[in-house]
Amino acid sequence: MWKKNYILILILILAIFLRFFRLDYLELFGDEIDAGYQSYSLLETGRDYKGHLLPLYAQSFSEWRAPMMMYFMIPFIKIFGLNEFGVRSYSAFFGIVSILGIYFLLMKIGVKKKISLMTVFLITILPWHIQYSRSAFEVTLMSSFIIWGSYFLIDYFNKHKFYKLFLAAVLLSLSFYTYNTANIYVPLLILIIFTGRKFFTKEKIFKPAFKLLIIMFVLSLPILYQIFFGTGAERFKKVSLFNNDNLVSEINDYRKQQNYSLVSKIFYNKVVYSVRIIGANYLNAFSSDYLFGMGDVTFRHSLHKTGNLFWVYGIFLIVGIIFFIKNKKKNFGDYFMLGFLIISPIPSSLTIDGAYHATRLFLMFFPLAYFAAIGFCRLFEYKKYIGVFLSLILFFEFSYFQYYYWNSYKQDSWRWWHYGYKEIMKSVVELENDYEKVLIENTYEPALPRYLFWSKYNPQRVFSLKDQNNEKIDGFEGFCLDNKDCFVNFGDGIFNVKNMVNNHLYMISQSLNIGGDWYWNENPPAGVKVLKTVRNPIGEPLFYLITKNY
Numbered sequence: 001m002w003k004k005n006y007i008l009i010l011i012l013i014l015a016i017f018l019r020f021f022r023l024d025y026l027e028l029f030g031d032e033i034d035a036g037y038q039s040y041s042l043l044e045t046g047r048d049y050k051g052h053l054l055p056l057y058a059q060s061f062s063e064w065r066a067p068m069m070m071y072f073m074i075p076f077i078k079i080f081g082l083n084e085f086g087v088r089s090y091s092a093f094f095g096i097v098s099i100l101g102i103y104f105l106l107m108k109i110g111v112k113k114k115i116s117l118m119t120v121f122l123i124t125i126l127p128w129h130i131q132y133s134r135s136a137f138e139v140t141l142m143s144s145f146i147i148w149g150s151y152f153l154i155d156y157f158n159k160h161k162f163y164k165l166f167l168a169a170v171l172l173s174l175s176f177y178t179y180n181t182a183n184i185y186v187p188l189l190i191l192i193i194f195t196g197r198k199f200f201t202k203e204k205i206f207k208p209a210f211k212l213l214i215i216m217f218v219l220s221l222p223i224l225y226q227i228f229f230g231t232g233a234e235r236f237k238k239v240s241l242f243n244n245d246n247l248v249s250e251i252n253d254y255r256k257q258q259n260y261s262l263v264s265k266i267f268y269n270k271v272v273y274s275v276r277i278i279g280a281n282y283l284n285a286f287s288s289d290y291l292f293g294m295g296d297v298t299f300r301h302s303l304h305k306t307g308n309l310f311w312v313y314g315i316f317l318i319v320g321i322i323f324f325i326k327n328k329k330k331n332f333g334d335y336f337m338l339g340f341l342i343i344s345p346i347p348s349s350l351t352i353d354g355a356y357h358a359t360r361l362f363l364m365f366f367p368l369a370y371f372a373a374i375g376f377c378r379l380f381e382y383k384k385y386i387g388v389f390l391s392l393i394l395f396f397e398f399s400y401f402q403y404y405y406w407n408s409y410k411q412d413s414w415r416w417w418h419y420g421y422k423e424i425m426k427s428v429v430e431l432e433n434d435y436e437k438v439l440i441e442n443t444y445e446p447a448l449p450r451y452l453f454w455s456k457y458n459p460q461r462v463f464s465l466k467d468q469n470n471e472k473i474d475g476f477e478g479f480c481l482d483n484k485d486c487f488v489n490f491g492d493g494i495f496n497v498k499n500m501v502n503n504h505l506y507m508i509s510q511s512l513n514i515g516g517d518w519y520w521n522e523n524p525p526a527g528v529k530v531l532k533t534v535r536n537p538i539g540e541p542l543f544y545l546i547t548k549n550y
Contacts, residue, residue, distance in 0.1 A: 007117050008103060015099050015124040019092035019133040024084035026410060027417045029300060030445060032136040033453045034060050036087040039073040041459035049452070051463030056177070056222045057231045061448065061467050064231035066223070068177035069138045082456055087136045094140040095133030099123055101147035102366055108154050109333030111370075118373035122316075125398050128308040128358065128365050131301065138179040139362040145175035146182065146363070150189060154336075156208065157197050165208060169215035176223045181360050183227060184347040192339035200332040241274050244352055284355035285345035285364065288314070296358035299416040305404050308358060308365070310397040312390055313372045320375030341367035411537045418445050420534045420542040425454035427532045427545055428507060432484060435505040435547070439473060442487035444509040451485065475499040497525055500548040505531075510541045520544055 028036065038058050041049045048067075050059040058067040073090040080086035099120055106116040123129050133140055149171035156164040172190070175182035190212070194205045217224075241247065251268045258264035266272075284290060292311045295302025302308055324334065344367065348360035380387030410417075428451065432438045440447045448467060451457065461482065469477040469489060476499065478488030490496070495513040500506065514520060519541050521533040529549035534542050 008120065011117065011121050011124050012096065012100065015096055016092075018124065018130055019095050020089065023088045023092065023134060025406075026135070027414075027419050027422055028084055028087060028453075029135075029416065029418045030449065032087050033421075033449045035065070035070055035073065035136055036077065036082060037449060037453045037459075038065075038067075039070040039077050039087075040082050040453075040456070041462075042070060043074045043077060045459050047459070047463070049459050049462045057226045059231070061446065066138065066177050066179060068174060069136070069141055072141055073136070082453060088134060091136050091140045092133050094144045095129060097144040098140060098147050099129075101144060101151060102369075105147055105151045105154070106333075106370065108151055108158075109336055110331055111333055111337075115370075115373050115377055118376055119370045122313070122369040122372055122376075123365065125394075126309065126365060126369065127303060127306050127401050128295075128362075131303065132359075132362060135300065137359060139181070139359055142175050142178040142182050143363060143366070145171045145178065146186060146189065147366070149175065149186075150193065153190070153193055153212070157201070157203060162211075165212055166215060169212050170219065173216045173219035176220050176227075179359075181347040181363070184350065185343060185363060188343040188346065189340070192336060192343065196332050196336055196339070200335075241277055241350055241352060247273055247277075278349045281349035281351075281355040282345050285348065285361050290356050291368075296356050298358075299413040301358040303401070303405065303409055304412075305408075306397070306401045309368065309372075310394060310401070312393045312397055313368070315390065316372035316375035316379070317368065318375065319379055320371035320373070323374055323378050324371060337367050337370050341371070414537045418450075419536055421445070421447070421450040422454060424507060424532070424534045424543040424545070425450050427534075428505070429455045431505060431531065431545065436484075436503045437473075437501070438485050438505045438507070439476065439478070440485070440487050440507040441490055441509045441513060441543075442478060443489050444512050447507075448481065448487050451481070451487075457481075474501050474504060497527055500527065500546075502548050502550055504547065506546050508544050508546060510543065514544075520546070524549075 038048050038060065041047060042054075047053050048055045048058040048060075048070075052059060055067055057064045058070055069090070072094075073087065076090045076093070077086040080089055102123065103116050103120045106119060107113065111119075149168045151168075152164045152171065153168035156162075156168060172186050175186055190209075194209050197203050198205045247270065251270065251273060254268040255261075255264045258268075290296075290307075291309050292307035292314055294304045295306075295308040324330075324338070327334065341364070344364040345354075345361055348354035348357050351357065351360060354360055376387065376390070379390060410419075425447075428438060428440065440451065442448065452459075452462065465479075465481060467479055467487075469479060471477070471479050471486075473480065473486045473488055475496070476488040476490055478486055480486040490508060490513050492512070493515065495506075495508050508514070510519075520528065521530050521541060521544065524530050524546070527549050529547050530544055531547060532543075532545035534544075536542050
């Protein structure tokens with residue numbers, strides 16, 4: 001096995017290292033904290049932290065989320081604990097699973113081994129895939145389900161074993177429970193596979209298609225109900241173009257300018273606007289700025305100093321697509337990967353900010369890497385020195401990406417990763433027993449989930465919590481988790497020292513509660529004792545723990 005697959009094994013070792021090394025390098029951001037504590041609650045109680053037993057949609061304090069990531073995170077938290085490694089190792093693991101899956105899928109559809117290996121290698125070093133595999137996102141799990149589900153479905157046609165069809169149905173159905181992109185993408189992918197088999201092999205597809213869809217329908221009934229009639233429908237309305245209040249308002253404004261004439265209604269309506277935006281979103285997904293420039297505008301999703309793809313991939317892609325077009329002996333596998341690429345941006349294009357959304361467009365890089373691999377291999381075959389030269393450029397780009405990531409990215413992006421909460425919450429936990437009450441600033445970012453996570457707070461005590469600012473604590477609006485820990489809005493401007501109470505501990509924010517460059521750790525106001533200062537990666541104060549100095 002080693003002799004036959006040593007290149008694949010070496011690539012997988014590299015992939016494991018790039019994804020698992022120092023998973024605590026960046027602080028957990030809000031969604032990771034939420035998913036991690038939900039998983040911890042499910043592990044300890046079988047319920048989400050709103051008390052729902054084995055939920056099909058998990059309820060957080062701010063929204064409802066598909067739960068599959070949280071369930072699959074449980075064994076990792078059980079092994080590694082409620083920390084960065086416990087939360088993120090889940091995503092790193094399934095990032096590796098998806099890489100292995102695309103290799104076997106390519107081999108199953110008849111792609112040459114060297115192109116399959118090159119595809120896997122290009123994904124292994126890809127900034128897009130590394131970034132998402134090193135943080136707790138749903139899409140690494142979703143892509144694993146989809147890739148392996150496609151593998152077993154295509155393998156069914158080769159061997160006609162029912163258990164393979166059943167495995168495909170299970171895996172593809174599970175993808176619906178991970179992330180909303182699958183709800184649109186998976187039906188399109190199934191359509192491509194069945195129509196492709198019908199066209200190329202003249203197989204009878206009605207019976208297997210019927211069996212697959214029946215199994216998937218039964219397995220997906222709970223989530224389908226949530227998507228169309230339950231809490232999942234609310235989630236879809238927030239991101240869907242078709243329910244965008246801003247879009248409707250803009251249409252009405254233009255109609256009003258034209259006195260609601262018939263012509264204005266022809267040009268300014270939801271259908272015309274939606275189609276235009278969908279088309280623009282779809283094409284922007286292939287833009288050079290998105291793929292090779294800044295990538296996603298969200299700094300957690302893309303590094304901005306390197307694109308989602310290395311720019312040299314652009315050369316590989318152009319050559320690969322040219323050779324793909326010129327190939328007159330295309331088979332099912334060729335058209336399957338083309339279809340894979342064509343449908344990848346569709347789910348994202350139907351959403352409000354879908355043009356550059358790296359999470360919703362995550363599946364794109366699989367076919368892009370495949371076509372880039374074709375281009376690289378063809379260039380190497382054509383002129384070896386060209387392949388060597390481009391390989392050196394690729395090595396330089398990868399080295400630059402790694403150098404920037406480990407030396408500057410944290411300093412540039414710390415705000416996006418909600419830096420500082422781990423240190424300040426652990427300090428609160430260490431000191432709170434010395435005080436009668438703890439008041440924690442809750443408007444910089446929602447502090448409650450961070451406290452629950454880093455204190456490993458008993459989830460059963462959270463089930464009935466009403467997290468509304470309907471109490472007065474030391475003159476501030478907020479709510480209390482228990483008799484000691486309270487989360488408050490200290491108001492805009494300078495923190496009101498006069499409201500401080502003896503033997504109470506306060507966590508305040510530099511930007512919200514003090515402002516400017518008045519650093520309380522150096523020059524606190526009269527009557528204030530600073531117990532702890534947490535700084536951002538560039539040395540500026542972020543949070544303080546203070547108490548009344550009497």
